[in-house]
Amino acid sequence: MAIGDSVIRKDAYEKVTGKSLYAADIKIHGMLYGGVVRSPYSASKIIKIDKNKALKIPGVVCVLTYEDIPGKNVVPLIKMDLPVLADKEARFAGEAVALVAATTIDALEQGIMNVEVSYKEIEPVIVPEEALKPKSRIVNPHFENNIISEYRIIKGKEIEDAFSECDYIVEDRYETPHQEHSYLEPQGMVAIPHPDGTMEVQGSMQCPFYVLDAVASVLSLPRAKVRIIQACVGGAFGGKEDVPSIVAAHTALLAYHTQKPMQIIYSRQEDMESTSKRHPGIIKYKSGIKKDGTLHAVKVEYILNGGAYATLSPVVMWRGNVHSVGPYRCPNVYVHTRAVCTNTVPNGAFRGFGTPQVIFAIESQMDRLAFKAGLSPLEIRLKNGLKIGDETATGHKLTESVGFIDTLKAASLEMDYEKKFEGYKSQNGRIRKGIGIGALIYGVGLGAGGKHLEKAGAFIQIHKDGSVQVAVGHTEMGQGFLTVVAQITAEALGVDYDRVHILPIDTSRVPDSGPTVASRATFISGKAILDAAAAMKERIFTQAAKLLNTKPENIEAKNGEIYLKSDNTQKISYDKVISECFANKIHLAASGWSEMSNTSYNMENGQGDAYFCYTFATNIAEVSVDMETGEVEVLKIASAYDLKPVNYQLTEGQIEGGVTQGLGYALMEGHLLKNGVIQNKDFSTYLIPTSKDVPKIKPIIIPNEYSMGPFGIKGFGETPLMAVAPAIVNAIYNATGKRITILPVTPEKILGHFTISNFQFLPR
Numbered sequence: 001m002a003i004g005d006s007v008i009r010k011d012a013y014e015k016v017t018g019k020s021l022y023a024a025d026i027k028i029h030g031m032l033y034g035g036v037v038r039s040p041y042s043a044s045k046i047i048k049i050d051k052n053k054a055l056k057i058p059g060v061v062c063v064l065t066y067e068d069i070p071g072k073n074v075v076p077l078i079k080m081d082l083p084v085l086a087d088k089e090a091r092f093a094g095e096a097v098a099l100v101a102a103t104t105i106d107a108l109e110q111g112i113m114n115v116e117v118s119y120k121e122i123e124p125v126i127v128p129e130e131a132l133k134p135k136s137r138i139v140n141p142h143f144e145n146n147i148i149s150e151y152r153i154i155k156g157k158e159i160e161d162a163f164s165e166c167d168y169i170v171e172d173r174y175e176t177p178h179q180e181h182s183y184l185e186p187q188g189m190v191a192i193p194h195p196d197g198t199m200e201v202q203g204s205m206q207c208p209f210y211v212l213d214a215v216a217s218v219l220s221l222p223r224a225k226v227r228i229i230q231a232c233v234g235g236a237f238g239g240k241e242d243v244p245s246i247v248a249a250h251t252a253l254l255a256y257h258t259q260k261p262m263q264i265i266y267s268r269q270e271d272m273e274s275t276s277k278r279h280p281g282i283i284k285y286k287s288g289i290k291k292d293g294t295l296h297a298v299k300v301e302y303i304l305n306g307g308a309y310a311t312l313s314p315v316v317m318w319r320g321n322v323h324s325v326g327p328y329r330c331p332n333v334y335v336h337t338r339a340v341c342t343n344t345v346p347n348g349a350f351r352g353f354g355t356p357q358v359i360f361a362i363e364s365q366m367d368r369l370a371f372k373a374g375l376s377p378l379e380i381r382l383k384n385g386l387k388i389g390d391e392t393a394t395g396h397k398l399t400e401s402v403g404f405i406d407t408l409k410a411a412s413l414e415m416d417y418e419k420k421f422e423g424y425k426s427q428n429g430r431i432r433k434g435i436g437i438g439a440l441i442y443g444v445g446l447g448a449g450g451k452h453l454e455k456a457g458a459f460i461q462i463h464k465d466g467s468v469q470v471a472v473g474h475t476e477m478g479q480g481f482l483t484v485v486a487q488i489t490a491e492a493l494g495v496d497y498d499r500v501h502i503l504p505i506d507t508s509r510v511p512d513s514g515p516t517v518a519s520r521a522t523f524i525s526g527k528a529i530l531d532a533a534a535a536m537k538e539r540i541f542t543q544a545a546k547l548l549n550t551k552p553e554n555i556e557a558k559n560g561e562i563y564l565k566s567d568n569t570q571k572i573s574y575d576k577v578i579s580e581c582f583a584n585k586i587h588l589a590a591s592g593w594s595e596m597s598n599t600s601y602n603m604e605n606g607q608g609d610a611y612f613c614y615t616f617a618t619n620i621a622e623v624s625v626d627m628e629t630g631e632v633e634v635l636k637i638a639s640a641y642d643l644k645p646v647n648y649q650l651t652e653g654q655i656e657g658g659v660t661q662g663l664g665y666a667l668m669e670g671h672l673l674k675n676g677v678i679q680n681k682d683f684s685t686y687l688i689p690t691s692k693d694v695p696k697i698k699p700i701i702i703p704n705e706y707s708m709g710p711f712g713i714k715g716f717g718e719t720p721l722m723a724v725a726p727a728i729v730n731a732i733y734n735a736t737g738k739r740i741t742i743l744p745v746t747p748e749k750i751l752g753h754f755t756i757s758n759f760q761f762l763p764r
């Protein structure tokens with residue numbers, strides 16, 4: 001019926017028939033087109049902005065600069081440092097300097113080209129390790145020493161003492177590139193000024209309540225006069241967490257000044273040059289084991305390139321910090337993480353949120369330690385893997401829902417890991433095969449890094465025909481959220497899935513539910529739905545009990561029928577009961593709320609419960625490598641998770657998509673920067689996997705229940721991407737004996753032709 005079933009997606013029909021309305025499909029009478037004038041330089045002073053030439057172009061309606069902002073010139077994110085429009089200085093190539101509105105797209109393009117901005121270039125600070133040097137120029141006055149945020153984990157002994165007790169130590173430096181979200185639909189927004197002074201905004205977004213904050217702030221309007229509605233979204237992956245606040249602020253500002261409906265739709269190139277990406281990472285990782293393979297000490301120096309403004313870097317860095325040891329027991333830990341400010345595009349949220357970078361290092365190290373101790377990579381993980389009763393690196397004692405070992409066993413069984421790993425060790429010839437493991441732990445929800453936002457609202461109304469309308473505060477972006485919300489509602493009320501309809505996501509319908517991020521939406525909205533459904537079910541059952549001549553506690557409901565627990569032939573239809581409720585003036589609407597209690601976590605030493613629960617996963621990849629061309633073909637990936645799914649098909653879909661994104665991260669993706677300016681701004685130069693690159697993917701789901709989750713579920717949406725790259729890199733080592741420490745693993749690196757000067761993915 002509901003939970004666990006692979007029901008058809010609520011949005012399937014409209015999407016496959018092309019009827020869905022994305023931001024670019026929205027057309028409103030009298031609507032104008034808006035666009036952005038962007039700085040071409042990594043760092044510059046803005047001397048003068050001359051609007052005159054642009055305003056003379058027929059069709060150009062207005063040009064706006066920071067001086068035209070009625071509210072605050074700041075995008076309301078964690079550090080309040082990103083201007084809506086640059087004033088005296090532009091700090092990255094692609095930063096918004098002015099806005100233009102026009103009656104046609106052609107006039108808009110002409111208008112943008114003819115806004116005359118005089119810049120005085122200054123020497124950009126591009127490389128994070130340069131930015132950290134005491135003599136470096138300060139990129140953004142908000143950040144002393146160019147450090148956006150800094151965290152530590154300090155656990156156990158003085159770390160060098162712990163290393164002196166180790167029998168084997170491995171130490172190396174790992175680097176990871178930018179990763180582009182590559183959502184199919186670029187950023188886009190429509191703003192509609194209403195005669196009563198309210199501003200309505202519809203568009204592509206993950207976090208409508210962030211957009212609400214931004215629009216209210218830039219226009220200086222009370223939030224009650226701002227309404228944000230999510231349009232159909234063509235993918236997000238974290239890339240529509242904070243960026244839509246900027247797009248919406250720009251669109252609303254133009255709509256406010258012209259008092260016309262306004263639309264801004266980014267081109268792909270504009271999107272790639274100006275919007276957030278996965279942070280490039282530098283990870284210096286040292287870990288040590290005892291002779292028998294027991295992990296004893298871990299020391300990590302982890303740097304993320306935040307770009308020119310903080311946006312979400314502090315929380316991305318915090319999550320990376322917490323996850324720096326992976327799913328392993330370790331008594332002695334010292335982690336130091338810093339997000340660094342440079343004159344490059346601000347980086348932000350991307351599926352995994354600061355963890356795929358460090359997971360690449362963790363999982364490479366585990367293999368290398370295993371080889372030193374004469375263990376297989378599977379053995380060292382089985383030996384050190386977290387179990388119930390163990391402590392995480394932050395000292396969180398795990399009491400339930402810890403299925404890591406199950407995922408290791410299931411994935412290795414599926415791949416026949418040990419046998420293949422041994423067999424592939426000594427190969428000759430041009431084509432060589434290899435097999436590798438990548439594993440992870442992942443905190444569900446915002447945890448201590450975003451504790452004030454760990455809440456959600458829901459609203460349910462049953463109409464007199466028995467159909468059910470639901471509003472929630474989180475968003476559908478392709479992951480299947482509307483569908484699982486409907487499944488949870490159906491199960492909670494005991495009605496059939498088909499009678500549940502989910503309303504468009506709208507900030508005026510439910511209270512601020514925080515962002516749709518951190519693999520939290522199904523979990524936390526699901527709990528809010530249970531809260532609303534419980535209130536309503538009590539009223540419905542009171543009526544049903546009367547009709548069945550019994551007490552409410554003696555009945556239950558499923559699939560649209562209400563029956564006696566003791567004898568399910570004694571039943572009555574839901575519709576009949578709903579008619580009875582209406583006849584008796586029963587209130588058939590309810591709002592629900594859920595919140596998680598605060599976690600205990602000390603930001604100084606990184607000790608305490610960082611999250612309320614964790615999801616675990618293991619990937620095992622099998623590859624073949626062409627030793628003459630350096631090409632890698634991924635043959636198969638088994639990807640195992642310890643969670644109970646709401647919908648098997650959607651869960652498997654998340655796994656297939658995430659694994660493919662992880663494959664891109666491992667082998668092909670990354671931005672090339674020249675003097676801080678992104679050079680590859682389209683899909684002919686920025687390569688992502690195509691259907692031809694997708695290996696055989698075997699999703700494995702171990703239905704491990706979590707007691708606090710709605711119907712025992714916990715979140716997992718980001719995890720499929722996160723530990724794929726190390727599985728592939730470890731498999732390449734098994735095939736070739738080459739240990740690659742810098743992603744992506746291009747053929748040049750496998751052949752050893754890679755040099756810093758001719759092929760560089762990291763910003764330099």
Ligand code: MOS
Nearest residue numbers: 238350351517518
């Ligand atoms: Mo997500 S990367 O937590 O938007």
